Amino acid sequence: MMHWLDRLSVVWLAAIPLAGCGPIDRAAADRLAATGELVALSGGDAGATNACIACHGIDGRGNGAGAPRLAGLDRGYQEAQLQAYADGRREHPEMQWIAKHLRPAQRQAVSAHYASLPFAAEARTMPAESPAARLYQGGDPARGLASCASCHGVRGEGLGPANPPLAGQPAAYIAEQLDRWRHSARRNDPQNVMLRISQQLSRPESAALADYAAALPGDPRRPAPLEASREARRGDPRNDASATPPRGAE
Ligand code: HEC
Numbered sequence: 134m135m136h137w138l139d140r141l142s143v144v145w146l147a148a149i150p151l152a153g154c155g156p157i158d159r160a161a162a163d164r165l166a167a168t169g170e171l172v173a174l175s176g177g178d179a180g181a182t183n184a185c186i187a188c189h190g191i192d193g194r195g196n197g198a199g200a201p202r203l204a205g206l207d208r209g210y211q212e213a214q215l216q217a218y219a220d221g222r223r224e225h226p227e228m229q230w231i232a233k234h235l236r237p238a239q240r241q242a243v244s245a246h247y248a249s250l251p252f253a254a255e256a257r258t259m260p261a262e263s264p265a266a267r268l269y270q271g272g273d274p275a276r277g278l279a280s281c282a283s284c285h286g287v288r289g290e291g292l293g294p295a296n297p298p299l300a301g302q303p304a305a306y307i308a309e310q311l312d313r314w315r316h317s318a319r320r321n322d323p324q325n326v327m328l329r330i331s332q333q334l335s336r337p338e339s340a341a342l343a344d345y346a347a348a349l350p351g352d353p354r355r356p357a358p359l360e361a362s363r364e365a366r367r368g369d370p371r372n373d374a375s376a377t378p379p380r381g382a383e
């Protein structure tokens with residue numbers, strides 16, 4: 134039997150002609166994102182009260198507080214996060230409940246949808262020089278702390294599919310994640326890189342870094358990473374903590 138979602142998406146797709154439908158793979162990607170849009174709007178099997186747009190916004194910008202930006206985040210990264218919520222490696226009561234109720238196909242589709250949305254960066258400039266700026270951009274060799282920029286990008290744009298952007302994430306969300314890693318309430322990152330880094334940061338440093346990273350301009354030219362996949366994510370050498378960080382010290 135066809136699930137209601139699949140039925141609905143067929144109707145939805147039939148009703149709205151896809152402008153400039155190109156090659157078949159592009160059409161398939163569009164279809165997946167369109168099905169995902171339906172999940173974002175309806176909450177899928179998690180129900181309408183959990184519609185993603187309620188917290189993450191219709192444009193995927195997040196709510197400026199605890200709910201992060203999803204627009205333009207790699208699809209494989211988002212799927213991995215939903216999986217981590219579902220199996221408890223990433224603790225958060227609401228997202229855990231939601232992720233558990235989404236079927237794998239819905240997780241995949243909704244991740245593709247948000248990944249396909251552009252991150253509308255306003256014309257932002259680099260935040261001012263500060264101790265947090267130096268820590269972000271240069272790390273702290275004395276502590277063996279690699280720079281955040283070596284993985285998350287100088288402009289917070291993210292590097293490759295595995296290292297998510299920090300630009301445009303709410304400062305409160307960034308600070309909260311550093312805190313969760315510190316207390317092992319988030320323990321899903323490859324090689325525990327973020328767990329170790331977070332434990333080396335003082336609370337005031339984490340707070341200042343969160344403000345700084347949130348204010349970074351990102352890369353407005355970055356194309357929507359529809360094609361980025363879980364495979365690409367695995368192959369990213371920066372995912373391997375044993376790789377020498379470009380800057381910072383061991
Ligand atoms: C009630 C508000 C709420 C709703 C509804 C909601 N989310 Fe979330 N979401 C959050 C919050 C808050 C977080 C951050 C949780 C944390 O600190 O780990 C989050 C985190 C996430 C993340 C992790 C992003 C990252 O950068 O690591 C993903 C992916 C996500 N949500 C997807 C979804 C999807 C898909 C839906 C709809 C099916 C959804 N969310 C519905 C509040 C919500």
Ligand code: HEC
Pocket residue numbers: 201213269279280281282283284285295296297298299302306307308310311321322323326327330342343346371372374378
């Ligand atoms: C060696 C690479 C590396 C370095 C250095 C690094 N990160 Fe990360 N960071 C990652 C990876 C990989 C993830 C994604 C983890 C996952 O898959 O859950 C991540 C995730 C994050 C997230 C969560 C983003 C989200 O959307 O939920 C925050 C916040 C973060 N890092 C902050 C920092 C800060 C601040 C620094 C510098 C003090 C830093 N990172 C240094 C690799 C790195």
